[in-house]
Amino acid sequence: MAQNQEYTLFLGCMIPLRHPQIELASRKSLGALGITLKDAEGFTCCPEPWNFKGAGLESWLTVALRNLAVGEKKGRDMLVLCNGCYATLTEAAHLAACNGEAVKGAMDKLKSLKLSYSGKSSVRHVASVLQDIGVDGISGSVRRPLKGLKVAVHHGCHLLRPSEVMGFDDPFEPSVLEGLVESLGAEVVRYEGYTDCCGNATRDTEASLRIGSEKIAAMKKAGADCIAVVCPACFEQFDLGQVEMKRRLKVDHRLPAFHYCQLLAIAQGEDPESLGLDRHRIDVKPALVKIGK
Amino acid sequence: MLKADPGFKKTLSPVEGAGKLSYCYQCSACVAECPAAHNFNDFNPREIVLASLIGVADYLTAKDSVIWQCTTCYKCYERCPQGTHPVEVINALKNISCAAGNGPEEVTSSRDNVLANGSLISPSEAIEKRRQELGLDKAPVAPAGELKKILE
Numbered sequence: 001m002a003q004n005q006e007y008t009l010f011l012g013c014m015i016p017l018r019h020p021q022i023e024l025a026s027r028k029s030l031g032a033l034g035i036t037l038k039d040a041e042g043f044t045c046c047p048e049p050w051n052f053k054g055a056g057l058e059s060w061l062t063v064a065l066r067n068l069a070v071g072e073k074k075g076r077d078m079l080v081l082c083n084g085c086y087a088t089l090t091e092a093a094h095l096a097a098c099n100g101e102a103v104k105g106a107m108d109k110l111k112s113l114k115l116s117y118s119g120k121s122s123v124r125h126v127a128s129v130l131q132d133i134g135v136d137g138i139s140g141s142v143r144r145p146l147k148g149l150k151v152a153v154h155h156g157c158h159l160l161r162p163s164e165v166m167g168f169d170d171p172f173e174p175s176v177l178e179g180l181v182e183s184l185g186a187e188v189v190r191y192e193g194y195t196d197c198c199g200n201a202t203r204d205t206e207a208s209l210r211i212g213s214e215k216i217a218a219m220k221k222a223g224a225d226c227i228a229v230v231c232p233a234c235f236e237q238f239d240l241g242q243v244e245m246k247r248r249l250k251v252d253h254r255l256p257a258f259h260y261c262q263l264l265a266i267a268q269g270e271d272p273e274s275l276g277l278d279r280h281r282i283d284v285k286p287a288l289v290k291i292g293k
Numbered sequence: 294m295l296k297a298d299p300g301f302k303k304t305l306s307p308v309e310g311a312g313k314l315s316y317c318y319q320c321s322a323c324v325a326e327c328p329a330a331h332n333f334n335d336f337n338p339r340e341i342v343l344a345s346l347i348g349v350a351d352y353l354t355a356k357d358s359v360i361w362q363c364t365t366c367y368k369c370y371e372r373c374p375q376g377t378h379p380v381e382v383i384n385a386l387k388n389i390s391c392a393a394g395n396g397p398e399e400v401t402s403s404r405d406n407v408l409a410n411g412s413l414i415s416p417s418e419a420i421e422k423r424r425q426e427l428g429l430d431k432a433p434v435a436p437a438g439e440l441k442k443i444l445e
Contacts, residue, residue: 013413016432017420024427044411044435047404050365054387055396055404057306059444063407066439102306109443161367171371197328197366203397204362207332211364276427 007079007124008071009037010089013045014232015081019259021276022232026081026126026261028275032141032268033133037079042070046088048233049158050201053088062106064092068123069115078123081261083231087158087166089123094165125159126261127230128168131176135183143269145185149226149290151263152189152219152255153178154238156231157197171195180260181228184267191222198229200237206248212237213245216253226287227257235259240281256284266293298348305345305385314382316375317342323369323379329362336362338369338379345382354390361387361397408444411435 015023030037044063045052053060068089071078080086095103097119110116130138155174163171172195178188199211216238219227229235238257246252257280266272272293277284305311323338324330330337336359344350353360360383369379390396407413412435421431 011433016424017412017414017416020420020424020427020429024429039430039433041433042436043433044437044440045407045413047407048413051400051403052407054361054384055391055400057384057388059404059408062443063440066443112443113439157364157366162370197364199328199364202329202332202362202364204332207362210332211328276423279423
């Protein structure tokens with residue numbers, strides 16, 4: 001089991017300011033695995049890779065490279081809990097290594113802040129750090145296995161694709177995250193379209209909800225008791241989104257959603273009551289009942 | 294009648310890998326798994342690449358263009374046998390659309406919000422109360438002034 005790993009925690013916006021219960025579970029569960037998360041000042045929004053990147057590549061890249069430069073000054077790799085942060089910071093680091101035109105413009109702007117990014121420190125997604133720790137390391141921290149819980153794993157697009165940049169797993173047949181869920185003692189259910197998008201980023205609200213709803217229907221058809229994600233945007237689509245699906249599409253799925261670190265914390269023996277799960281919009285109780293909580 | 298502009302493709306940002314559209318041979322591999330194409334009859338990544346290649350893309354950079362339905366799932370990027378990166382062509386079109394003042398209000402205001410506050414989401418008393426209940430420290434404050442300094 002890998003121990004005494006230190007990372008600078010890059011929290012992003014959605015987790016600390018909208019879903020702090022995910023932050024809490026992540027701090028507790030990663031701490032239990034011997035991972036030290038160092039808080040740091042000076043970060044801004046990553047910025048998110050759908051709207052902001054669409055609004056203007058160079059300013060998106062400048063803000064991203066600034067965050068990377070601030071992280072690099074702390075002298076260690078950064079850990080993110082969000083696919084959006086992962087995609088933006090990883091792509092920005094990749095573009096910096098390629099040193100294209102937009103990068104030169106962005107780097108020039110950073111000079112006025114006396115900042116630069118050399119590529120020495122990198123950005124790690126929590127799923128990838130957990131992959132390094134390994135299934136045995138994770139199972140070693142489990143006190144109450146999630147036996148009897150059937151989990152539908154949703155990777156989220158930006159963790160997997162573009163695979164040549166993100167480098168996490170196969171873009172169409174990923175299995176790493178499923179292995180991490182199994183290491184908690186839970187059963188993974190594969191469902192049709194398991195690598196499909198949650199639909200959050202499409203502009204039309206109803207289409208967005210339809211995409212998410214089709215995916216949840218496939219999870220339920222495969223027998224899932226809950227959804228595991230590693231991204232707060234996917235989480236929001238599958239949690240609050242179900243409330244909207246009921247209202248606008250007249251579909252009442254009621255399938256609880258968790259960030260992987262929440263399931264990890266529960267399996268490590270944290271009392272679900274202490275994790276703020278009552279703030280989820282879809283009641284998590286039916287999933288907890290399956291594991292006798 | 295539409296007037297073709299063969300020079301248009303050169304205005305797509307090369308840094309994102311959007312400048313490789315000349316390699317597209319219109320096979321439609323990008324369309325099969327596209328969630329936006331499944332939901333919108335007028336959204337077709339193959340056609341978007343073709344229109345950009347020929348330079349008849351005004352309708353794509355106009356207000357309320359269909360390009361904003363792209364979910365950025367990057368399946369087209371992976372499926373394309375020619376490395377055309379349709380999603381990056383779409384991102385470049387979004388950039389052109391916003392630069393012309395045609396971007397959706399929610400997109401530009403979200404960007405402006407980040408530039409002004411350093412964060413996508415504004416801190417609030419309610420969220421601080423929840424953080425406190427969970428035993429978490431106050432949310433970190435983003436140094437918004439630094440972004441203003443370099444981007445205004």
